[in-house]
Amino acid sequence: MLLRIDHVGIACHDLEAKIKLFSELFELEVVAREVNEEQGVKEAMLRVSGDSYIQLLEPLSPDSPVGKFLAKRGEGVHHVAFGVGDVSDTMEQIATKGVRLLDEKPRHGSMGSSIAFLHPKDVGGMLTELVQGAKPAV
Ligand code: CMX
Numbered sequence: 001m002l003l004r005i006d007h008v009g010i011a012c013h014d015l016e017a018k019i020k021l022f023s024e025l026f027e028l029e030v031v032a033r034e035v036n037e038e039q040g041v042k043e044a045m046l047r048v049s050g051d052s053y054i055q056l057l058e059p060l061s062p063d064s065p066v067g068k069f070l071a072k073r074g075e076g077v078h079h080v081a082f083g084v085g086d087v088s089d090t091m092e093q094i095a096t097k098g099v100r101l102l103d104e105k106p107r108h109g110s111m112g113s114s115i116a117f118l119h120p121k122d123v124g125g126m127l128t129e130l131v132q133g134a135k136p137a138v
């Protein structure tokens with residue numbers, strides 16, 4: 001069902017400062033910077049290797065998911081994202097196991113991906129994201 005770890009999402013107050021920290025510390029390349037209004041974030045993807053990334057997330061507002069998380073828990077790991085083949089199929093399979101889906105249908109994620117979230121309370125306290133990568137252009 002899960003193919004790989006796609007990324008670990010890190011909540012931060014200052015995106016530029018954390019890009020500098022992670023890229024210098026681990027010698028990582030920033031491969032994408034985006035604003036995702038729907039998710040309420042300004043973000044950067046830093047490639048670790050292949051299709052595996054660190055996603056740095058700065059909230060666009062205090063009442064967004066990442067804004068609320070920062071106020072409650074401070075900076076740090078916000079979610080883990082797993083690569084899947086077909087995000088809609090995986091959502092269906094997981095829903096049959098009684099896990100609450102936070103999205104009714106896939107949404108737009110980083111770098112053209114389709115994403116969906118699972119409730120952290122049903123996954124051992126870990127906010128979980130499913131990611132279907134963008135299909136290569138034909
Ligand atoms: N990891 C683990 N637990 C979390 C969490 C997180 N990131 N965020 C919230 N929780 C816990 C809270 O601690 C709280 O637990 P307690 O009741 O024991 O205190 C519980 O879940 C409910 O949290 P809350 O603070 O009341 O927050 P909300 O219910 O308003 O929202 C959540 C939580 C997960 C439903 C919401 O953040 C959400 O829908 N997230 C999905 C979208 C998202 O996170 N987008 C940003 C990333 C975008 C991207 O990766 O591209």
Ligand code: CO
Pocket residue numbers: 007009055079081129
């Ligand atoms: Co993510």
